[in-house]
Amino acid sequence: MAYHTVTIAETGESYRCLDQRSVLEGMEALGRKGIPVGCRQGGCGVCKVQVLEGQYTKRVMSRAHVSAEEEASGCVLSCRIKPASDLRLHVIGSMKKNVCRPLAAAAANPNPLPSSQPANKGDSPWQ
Amino acid sequence: MAMTGVLRPGHAQIRVLDLEESVKWYTDVMGLKPMGRDAQGRAYFKTRAERDHHSIILRQADQAGMDFFGYKVLDKATLDNFERRLKEYGVATERIPAGDLLETGERVRFTIPTGHAIELYAEKAAVGSAVGTNSPDMDIIDQPGITPIRLDHALIYGTDLDGATDLFTKVLGFTLVERVKLEDGQTDLGVWLTCSAKAHDIAIVRHGEPGKLHHVSFQLGSWEQVLRAADIMSKNRVSIDMGPTRHGITNGTTIYFFDPSGNRLETFAGGYDHYPDMEPITWSWEEVGRGIFYHDRKLNDAFLSVVT
Numbered sequence: 001m002a003y004h005t006v007t008i009a010e011t012g013e014s015y016r017c018l019d020q021r022s023v024l025e026g027m028e029a030l031g032r033k034g035i036p037v038g039c040r041q042g043g044c045g046v047c048k049v050q051v052l053e054g055q056y057t058k059r060v061m062s063r064a065h066v067s068a069e070e071e072a073s074g075c076v077l078s079c080r081i082k083p084a085s086d087l088r089l090h091v092i093g094s095m096k097k098n099v100c101r102p103l104a105a106a107a108a109n110p111n112p113l114p115s116s117q118p119a120n121k122g123d124s125p126w127q
Numbered sequence: 128m129a130m131t132g133v134l135r136p137g138h139a140q141i142r143v144l145d146l147e148e149s150v151k152w153y154t155d156v157m158g159l160k161p162m163g164r165d166a167q168g169r170a171y172f173k174t175r176a177e178r179d180h181h182s183i184i185l186r187q188a189d190q191a192g193m194d195f196f197g198y199k200v201l202d203k204a205t206l207d208n209f210e211r212r213l214k215e216y217g218v219a220t221e222r223i224p225a226g227d228l229l230e231t232g233e234r235v236r237f238t239i240p241t242g243h244a245i246e247l248y249a250e251k252a253a254v255g256s257a258v259g260t261n262s263p264d265m266d267i268i269d270q271p272g273i274t275p276i277r278l279d280h281a282l283i284y285g286t287d288l289d290g291a292t293d294l295f296t297k298v299l300g301f302t303l304v305e306r307v308k309l310e311d312g313q314t315d316l317g318v319w320l321t322c323s324a325k326a327h328d329i330a331i332v333r334h335g336e337p338g339k340l341h342h343v344s345f346q347l348g349s350w351e352q353v354l355r356a357a358d359i360m361s362k363n364r365v366s367i368d369m370g371p372t373r374h375g376i377t378n379g380t381t382i383y384f385f386d387p388s389g390n391r392l393e394t395f396a397g398g399y400d401h402y403p404d405m406e407p408i409t410w411s412w413e414e415v416g417r418g419i420f421y422h423d424r425k426l427n428d429a430f431l432s433v434v435t
Binding site for chain 2: 036037038039040041042043044046059060061062063064065095
């Protein structure tokens with residue numbers, strides 16, 4: 001069993017993550033924050049990150065949220081990667097909360113964003 | 128409601144990212160009974176208590192989500208009648224031939240205004256429950272896994288909530304049980320509808336994208352069974368979203384959790400009976416947190432954001 005250090009570039013926060021655990025699980029298990037947590041199973045896309053440095057192993061993840069090109073360039077779901085070395089990453093995913101956009105905003109923009117694009121923060125009263 | 132039209136939820140086809148991993152998980156952790164595979168490679172399951180051939184179909188795909196949700200109707204004449212009424216209402220319907228799903232008759236498929244594919248069918252082979260119908264014993268649940276009683280309902284997220292509600296109530300004979308209002312006090316954020324005397328057979332939440340799955344739900348017998356399910360989930364390192372807790376809406380005790388592809392499932396127990404003469408229950412915008420999670424009295428981030 002080996003540990004590696006995962007660093008979130010935005011905040012500089014780092015935590016120790018077992019190589020048997022996903023980067024997301026490792027963060028959650030220590031009560032750390034920084035990456036949005038969704039399904040933790042590669043399906044919902046909210047925990048998307050760009051790996052800036054380091055090696056990892058990965059599992060299948062939803063093509064609705066990560067294209068083959070993105071996956072090849074290290075833009076991946078953090079719930080589906082396990083660290084094989086120390087990692088530095090940049091957080092891309094966000095909680096969209098586009099359920100409850102204000103009615104005026106919904107009327108002004110009746111076509112919702114496709115799921116592959118991050119929604120604007122602040123377009124929901126839930127924010 | 129006299130049960131002569133739409134009887135109950137009958138099947139959900141769920142997309143999975145790794146079929147073999149999912150077959151093992153739905154068998155060992157959920158405790159569903161494998162019921163074979165078809166020529167397309169789809170894997171079929173039922174609960175021990177369900178009598179029809181299957182209720183869950185898994186399809187290998189490159190993204191998670193739900194392909195369609197199906198309801199069983201009383202008989203073939205009822206199916207024909209619903210198809211005619213859907214067409215009169217202005218909904219395009221498609222007939223899926225018998226045998227496309229294993230042991231299942233013709234299905235009438237249509238897209239509702241939230242972007243979801245809904246099916247009706249009249250025939251599915253009655254293979255029987257684990258204990259049969261001849262002076263049956265209690266079904267002593269000593270199988271591995273959660274072992275739910277039945278596929279109970281789904282919560283879907285989509286765009287035209289009002290259109291979908293109108294279709295379910297006016298054409299398919301569902302009744303409104305509960306609803307949550309947006310801050311204007313007029314617009315529905317979500318509705319809970321039943322075709323039976325359950326608290327819900329479908330729930331719909333207004334959402335910016337069409338055709339999304341929030342969860343597929345399985346019924347358990349008691350709060351103790353909900354806690355047992357939570358123990359099984361933790362032992363198997365299942366990703367839990369929320370719970371065990373209770374909903375204000377429907378009064379059900381619940382756990383939200385995710386399958387190995389990130390599709391949210393629910394195991395729940397309880398709730399109340401609804402009859403069509405009852406006034407619907409309305410939750411205000413300010414009280415929606417208590418409505419969804421009665422003990423926390425607030426929504427979690429994932430409830431509104433995490434769908435497949």
